[in-house]
Amino acid sequence: MASPSPLKIVIVGGSLSALMQAITLHQQGHTIQILEQSPTPTPPSHMAGVSIGPDVLAFLSRYDRVSHIPLGIPATQLQTVDHAGQPQPFLRIQRTMTSWDALYFRLRANYDGLASDYIPNPPGALPTFPDESPSEAQARARYDYGQRVIDISEIPSTGKLAIVTESTTSNNNTKIITTHTADLVLGADGPRSIVRQLFLPPSPQSATTTTTTNNENHRKYAGYLAWRGIIHESQVPPTTLSLFSSNMTYNIRKHPTHGSHIIVYHIPGPNGSIAPGTRYLNLCWYQNVAEEDLPTLMTDIHGVRHHTTVPRGLVPARIWDSQRTLAKRVIDFPEPYMELLRMIDAPFLHLITDYPPMGKTWFLDVRIRRRCMRG
Template sequence: MGGLFTGIALKRSGHRPTIYERSAGALESRGGGIVAQRNIRRFLSDHDIVDPDEITTRSHERRFLTECGDVERAASETMVFTSWDALYRQLRDAFSDERYRTGTAVTGVTPETATVTIDDGSERSADVVVAAEGGRSATREQLRPDADPEFASYVAWRGVVDEAALPAACVEAFDGTFTFFQGADQLVLAYFIPGPDGETEPGSRRLNWVWYDTLDGRDRTAIFTDTSGSERTFSVSPGRLREPVRHRQRERAATLPPVFETLVGETPDLFVQAIYDLTVPSMVADRACLLGDGAFVARPHTAAGTAKAEGDATALADAFASHESVDEALAAWDQRRTEYGSTLVARGKRMGDVRLNLD
């Protein structure tokens, strides 16, 4: 996502970016829902990609439930949501195939000369290398080896369910709302997102949920060992959770309000992500830069991961347009976006610690 935001923004500014994507086929969603922040919607409109209303859903009330399912409190508030796959498809369609190299992995970066080494052993050079590789960025590990992710001592269980597969009472409980339940050391939320092909009509949408849960008294290794027997550091993707882990989490859903318990039980492929914090001292090294989650990972409570990637990309294009040299542009961009990323990570820590009552 960060690579496409950057490629589109730079191309519009008159540059000739090439995106190297290590995946050979179409990318699949592993995040489900996204809060479609205003800057994301503005990007789609300003670059004539799609009318944001065509790929977003809205809630008009923020609602908190009691454990028995009653409404504890509610407030009028409009939130806009989309799905990872709906947004990705629009961005991908907006970037030319000839400059989008799939099945091409970058194995190394030489920042002094803005050169990348490709997995076939060849090299490519440009004015700048932008590494938008997400939280597990290999380029960050090379350029900032001391910037290690810090586990926040809790996880996010997640899932997406087709609206048509849910009981009518469950659909009614969540329709038009951004719904939460906060219990002892846990927080769960849900909202509607577009359907698999971007549908936004009632009946064709999906319900996205996130359940923040501590690991007190539980074996993290067991939870993050997938069906192949491999231990994962950051996430176990949909369909890869072992049956005992999936069964245990569904049992734990009995501690949630009934509509959330139903939602978890009806989810065919729940998955889990470790919550962690990541910061870098600088996003730029010579002629290479780290963008999006490759530089800063803020906790999902901020609802800013995708918005941050867009902000980094747009700010980079603006910096090149407003400075005489590449080095000046990168220095100005680095100062501005590093400050923003650091502030966002700190805010995410405060939000997570308060909401889960963590010490």
């Protein structure tokens, strides 16, 4: 349904939530510009597993115009595997298991018509207005990469906003500064949000923690992190593979200092293939870790300390070897999980953080107090 008053909307950040907002608003007739700071046209492959729940399925049923291409693999039950190697089902479910990449490229195909190995022939833009051509509709959907937002301000007497970006694609030290205008700005720029930095006051606790700085407003380490990896199913012995087929398989291990929760499920293989023999097993191991241990774990093979994610291939071998030893001797995961952990040579590591609820909101230096409206 077309909006009676179409707006120019800038969305800061170009990941999954940004794209879902962009698709929804574009089909209402608004002009959308996504500003993504990544210096490449598409982000590096995440190959992280994603469980598609009812809300996203409802979104896709309404907006996905490439639904004839399978998105993922059905999972029909939650189960665990005991120390005897036997599955123990405990809940019937209906979930679609996919990968971050498969969902991202599907959303791009529906938003700005990006062709990819996942969606080779994306549909043309869908006009919203009776007299709008597909090319005019396409012009209302922009995805501008290499644009880091550094400031947002009001343009006096216009009711519009100025969004200032610096380029991240320059080959030299000179940054190209660009000013964009919009009627509305949406922040979808992830855990180190520039929007949060601009519109929320610094956290008084930020100077006293090792994982939060004054530029990362109110973000706190949640007390655990995630080790993630994928294994091509052709490498997995058939007996082990059969345990994890068509299921989400959990195991929770209680421990005073290393409490853990591991989950395994299938995700699409390269280019979104869901044919048996071409898929991946996705493993995610959530582990409680003391904050003082993070500097060692979050430092990569080049000595670089990462804030949120140590990418695949950059986790030091000695760190991963130590983790697998811990998984066997201390946490005591059952053998099917250990078998998969031994097969993962290049995990990536993700720090889990939370944003505590805010009592006040700031907008253009004006504090807004939340009030409960009663009828």
